[in-house]
Structure formats: structure tokens, C-alpha cells
Amino acid sequence: MTGRWLLDPVLIGGLVTLALVYALLTGPLRHRLAPGTPYPRRKARFFYAAILALYLTEGSPLHDFAEVYSFSAHMLQHMLLSYLAPSLMLRGLPDWVLRPLLLHPRVKPVAKVLTHPVVAFSVFSLFFSLWHIPVIYEGALRNPALHHLEHVLFFIAALMLWWPLLSPLPELPRLSYAGALVYLFVLPIAQLPVFAAVTFADHAIYPTYASVPHHPFGDAHADQVFGGALMKVGGLFTFGLPFILTFFAWYRQDNPSHYRRRASTP
Numbered sequence: 274m275t276g277r278w279l280l281d282p283v284l285i286g287g288l289v290t291l292a293l294v295y296a297l298l299t300g301p302l303r304h305r306l307a308p309g310t311p312y313p314r315r316k317a318r319f320f321y322a323a324i325l326a327l328y329l330t331e332g333s334p335l336h337d338f339a340e341v342y343s344f345s346a347h348m349l350q351h352m353l354l355s356y357l358a359p360s361l362m363l364r365g366l367p368d369w370v371l372r373p374l375l376l377h378p379r380v381k382p383v384a385k386v387l388t389h390p391v392v393a394f395s396v397f398s399l400f401f402s403l404w405h406i407p408v409i410y411e412g413a414l415r416n417p418a419l420h421h422l423e424h425v426l427f428f429i430a431a432l433m434l435w436w437p438l439l440s441p442l443p444e445l446p447r448l449s450y451a452g453a454l455v456y457l458f459v460l461p462i463a464q465l466p467v468f469a470a471v472t473f474a475d476h477a478i479y480p481t482y483a484s485v486p487h488h489p490f491g492d493a494h495a496d497q498v499f500g501g502a503l504m505k506v507g508g509l510f511t512f513g514l515p516f517i518l519t520f521f522a523w524y525r526q527d528n529p530s531h532y533r534r535r536a537s538t539p
Contacts, residue, residue: 279332283421292324298370307369320365326358331424340414342489344471344482345500352503354424355401356511359431363439376444388445390437390456397434398463400426405467407478414481434460438515450523457516461508472501 298306299313329335330353339347375384386392403409404423413420437456440447448456470478477483477493490496 323361348500355431368441388436393433
């Protein structure tokens with residue numbers, strides 16, 4: 274079992290490039306893009322946290338462990354790549370950074386389609402399901418180029434997924450409170466077929482993990498069941514917490530006098 278940290282030049286170069294571009298846009302170029310706008314410290318923390326999350330996902334020992342030994346580790350990797358890193362990155366992007374890119378006359382029609390909630394939901398759900406089909410999953414494990422492409426596409430699909438909830442651009446708006454509740458409610462439901470196929474299979478369906486001589490989880494089937502449970506619990510928490518917060522935000526908006534009375538009560 275390996276415990277190495279990866280210093281792959283493509284991975285490091287890509288992440289460093291993202292960080293430098295962000296630093297330029299929010300630093301020296303900020304006064305051209307948004308004159309008089311202060312440096313977005315809070316957003317910058319989110320963005321650089323996303324860069325760190327991406328490296329921990331792709332460059333930490335988790336990568337080798339997920340690729341060779343454990344389905345549940347791979348599931349954790351996919352959750353970080355799909356849920357944590359993209360949501361942090363969207364929270365870290367100021368509207369004045371995205372507006373010139375996504376609202377360009379030639380780009381805006383495409384951006385409107387890709388960030389539409391139905392399209393974003395469908396693309397992510399379909400992509401999530403397809404990549405867990407054993408023959409495709411195994412192909413990615415055995416072909417590094419395909420595996421890297423998988424993770425890049427996973428991240429792009431996840432950015433689309435989170436856009437209707439976290440959009441910084443009113444021109445490509447967030448969902449209403451009611452729409453967000455429906456969106457967050459159906460997302461875990463769309464994952465049920467994959468969860469059921471993985472968790473309730475009576476054998477290990479991914480040969481790579483089944484062939485490990487001394488499996489760290491005892492056997493590949495037990496690891497697979499745990500990975501399926503991790504998939505479901507992780508999805509319920511990731512979408513359930515925003516569901517609760519969105520519900521109460523909607524309630525506060527519709528009942529402001531109630532909250533003012535509570536605040537003024539000694």
C-alpha cells in the first residue's frame with residue numbers, strides 16, 4: 274500500500290495556473306474589471322480552499338489508495354471532487370470575474386443552457402451513473418488518461434450541478450427558494466439506482482478491488498457495501514443540510530415580523 278504525495282507536473286501546473294489567474298484577476302486586474310471594488314478576501318479564502326481540496330483529492334495518498342485498493346476510498350474521492358471543491362470554487366468567484374467570460378454574446382446562450390437547473394441536474398446525474406458502470410469504471414482505473422479525463426469531467430459536471438444553488442450572476446440566476454428545495458430533494462433520489470446496484474450486489478462488481486491480495490477492508494465486497502453507504506449518507510448530508518438552511522431562509526423571508534419580535538424579546 275502506497276502513501277505517497279503526487280507531484281505530477283500536469284496536476285501541480287494546472288492548480289498553480291488557476292491560483293495565479295485568480296490572483297491576477299482579483300489583484301492587479303481588479304481595477305479594470307470592477308473599478309473601486311475592494312479585494313474580495315472572503316471569496317479568495319473560498320477559492321484557495323477549493324484549490325487545496327482539489328490537490329488533496331488528486332495528489333494526496335487518497336488517490337493511489339482509491340485507484341488500487343478501495344472502492345470506498347474512491348467514493349470519498351468522488352465526493353470531494355463533486356461536492357466540496359466545486360461548491361467552494363463557486364463561492365470564491367466574484368461576479369465581476371465571471372461576467373466578462375460567461376456573458377459574452379457568443380458564450381451567454383451556451384452558458385444559459387448549461388446552467389439551467391434541469392440540464393445541470395440531468396448531466397450530473399447521468400454522468401454519475403455512467404461512470405459507475407463496471408466496464409467504464411474499470412476502464413478508467415486501468416487507463417490513467419481516461420481516469421484524469423473522468424475527474425475533469427466530474428468536476429465540470431459538479432460546477433454545473435452547484436450553479437443553480439450558488440450562482441454569483443443575476444443574469445444566470447439561482448433558483449428560487451421553492452425551486453432550490455425541489456432541486457435538493459430530488460438530487461439524492463437520482464442517485465438511488467447506483468447506490469442500490471453497488472450496495473446490494475451479492476459480490477464485488479469491480480475486478481480491480483477484488484484482486485487485491487490483502488484487502489484493507491477485509492474483502493472487496495465489504496468495502497463496496499461501505500462505499501455505497503458512504504455514497505448515500507454523503508449525498509443526504511451534502512444536499513440535506515442546504516435543504517434545511519434553504520427552508521428556514523425562505524421562512525424568515527416570508528415571516529420577517531416574527532423574527533423581529535423574537536429578536537426584540539428580552
